[in-house]
Amino acid sequence: MKKELPKNYNPADFEDRIYKDWCDKKYFAPDPDKKKPAFSIVIPPPNVTGQLHMGHALDETLQDILVRTKRMQGFSTLWVPGTDHAGIATQIKVEEQLRVNEGLTRYDLGREKFLERVWDWKNQYGSRIISQLKKLGSSCDWDHERFTMDEGCSRAVREVFVNLYEKGLIYRGYRIINWCPNCRTALSDAEVEYAEQEGAFWHIRYPVKGMEGTYVTIATTRPETLLGDTAVAVNPNDERYRDLVGKTLILPLVGREIPVIADEYVESDFGTGCVKITPAHDPNDFEVGKRHNLPVIKMLNDDATINAEYGGKYAGMDRYAARKAMVADLEAQGYLAKVEKYSHNVGTCYRCKTTVEPLTSDQWFVKMEPLAKPALEAVTSGEIRFEPERFAKTYINWMENCHDWCISRQLWWGHRIPAFYCDACGKMTVSKTDIELCPDCGKPVRQESDVLDTWFSSALWPFSTMGWPEKTADLSRYFPTSTLVTGYDIIFFWVARMIFSSLEHTGKKPFSTVFIHGLVRDAQGRKMSKSLGNGIDPLKVIDEYGADALRFALATGNAPGNDMRFSDEKIESARNFANKLWNASRFVLMNLTDDDKAELPALEKLAIEDKWILSRFNQLVKTVTENMEHYELGVALGEIYSFTWDSFCDWYIEMAKSRIFDAESEGAKVARSVLCYVLTGILKLLHPFMPFITEEIYGALPHDDESIMISKYPTYDEKLVFTAEEEDVERIIGCITAIRARRAEMNVAPSKKAKLFVVTKYEETFKATAKILEKLASASEVVLTDSYDADDAISIATDAGNFFIPMRDVVDFDKERARLSAELEKTEIEIGRLSVKLDNPGFLAKAPAPVVEAERQKLVKYNETKAALVAAIAKLK
């Protein structure tokens, strides 16, 4: 029955083999048994263009832990895998390839040919990320794999689009939107990231018509948009400009006449108190323009060059080149009053980081207000729970403030919007199926060229993957899904949209719990990114340390929802744990005989240490199960770790040795059974976290089930609650006495066997009594306090067993010097920073006096610190 394990723990030897075996045996497929409760998860679909990164690794690991646990607990589990077509990302990738390999653009190929290329690309590389997920050990039902643009998902998209349109929740409109000049498409609000940029504030004089020498000075950060100005606005209550309202200005460089208007939107005390109004290129100005019926002058092309219609001599120039040229011209012609340095937040494209331009355009929108209401309620009522709870606030905050969702994208790769225009009669038809002729006049129609935002289809993922709108068996059994596992960074993009979509179209919530995790950062706490080149490749980590070690490192050591740092230390300590488990198992295996089983011996045969470890294990089962229920995976794993290493390896195995080495004895047989039983239990609890090593060891031990994956998860066992007996106390006291005698005799630190006395580490299940403690006290000459807590026994025992080794007072001068130098460096940086700040006239002018004084004081303090550090370093030399 028993097998042997190779001497060294080498995960590469068995991880792939085991994974293949699981797949062959179809263990990942949901159990068809109808009596079992269902548990389902849909994967946050990674981009088809994606390469596995640490974020995925964390996400998949957490999901797999949940799924494997539930599966072992007797649920029929379905974990739906799949990928996202990732509109912009994929299109850019294929365009790039086309450009590099063939020197072509997508326009050279035309829409149809280009899309063929994208599909080719998808078919060739789209499975890469999937095979990478498998390396992690993910137990997804691969027969259920989906793609956001496969037939079923596409059908769901159309169904949803048409439904929303017919309900008046999708509309087409000329609005101001965020435009990425690089991707040449509209973006939704969520797709714009704001980044602080150093810029300038240009103060420009606009001459007043008919009043020679009188100017209105406006301040702007984007002088080139002057070409699109259709008014200048002031606050109606601003005394300075009251007389100007209604006057006409001459737009410098252009010569066009624009009015001065009054609008509450303008804040008198910011800038000059006068604002140029450019309705086509600023969301606020757009609103002002609507209120005052101003014309909308769009002066940019799609690639952010100045257009021919309004550009004049600047036509065709890039926005920044035009800015430079126009500022030069303004200055030359005396219109430039002054230039201030100014740093402000600028919107950038979340894909390519290009600065976006707000501009007016014809786009499709989803009306959010009616959808947001039930989506809010689902969370506030607790029907959908966020874990950790605080993320519900993030969600609610966004839901309450979101604007209509711009869903059209000027791309080719994606779900083409199912709207059909008839040029002959001007009618637009929205249809679930493709149409060629206008239903009204019978003339040919052309389909809308825009595609939908990628997130439009991801929003349907929990039900589109289950076959909706068909009433499938999957849909009724596994939808709503149980838990959604994802990072807090896509609560807006994805989680929120899934919730309102699902409520609107299926009438049900998409999932019961949203389990949110943080970001994986590098060892310095920076975001992992391609541009920084600080990303750690999970596949390399797997190669070097094994998937189990990676999973362990990701699942432990940080509170739910918090970001985590990934470091070598962490992965090494994880690997060391795997190694420890491996070796402990080898020890157990090498002592087992052929007829040993992982079964408990008769309880009356158990020695005190057997009872101790069994009761501790029983307690472990309880806390781990509870923590898993509360999504405290890290705590659960931490418990398993310390039980395995401290209690099982360091204590129980050592204690068991005295009996085991007399292999024929009855005591040895009992000890072997208990070793085997507890080890098997550890493997089962650990399996969801470290599936490969636990499977490998499980297979070597005596076992009933074919695989640990389909074995039963341990449950709390009333039988394993023991009470300490009189003779146990005698035995403990005997041990302590023996240890003390031996210690005195040898005058050396106690060896491992001295640990026997810590059998007194009773858990609450042991019901340590006052009698036991008193006896212990008299045996170890320790005075007891008046409390009778189990933990007291530990401290008594510890005092009895320890030696105190005097520390040598050592100072490492080199290290100390390095530390001080580092501190000095930091101090100097601070001094530099403060000096610059205090030299900055802008800061001195704007900041209140106490703030400036505080900064001065800080500078003084830093200078003192610096002096002290320099002195300290000098002393070391």
Added chain:
RNA sequence: GAAGGUAUAGCUCAGUUGGUAGAGCGUCUGCUUGACGUGCAGAAGGUCAUAGGUUCGAGUCCUAUUAUCUUCACCA
């Protein structure tokens, strides 16, 4: 401007319902003891950011403050 996170050992972080502060790594001492040096046995190191409050009792709950990070919204 709004909301939220974080502040605990030299470093990175845990700490589940309030009850004598923990781990990993690092440091120091000793140990090639019949699975493991990816190890074993010990040790040093924390007034749990600050000030109040609730409580018999606060790292934990409440209030304020400071520092720091993030997200959202932004003034041209």
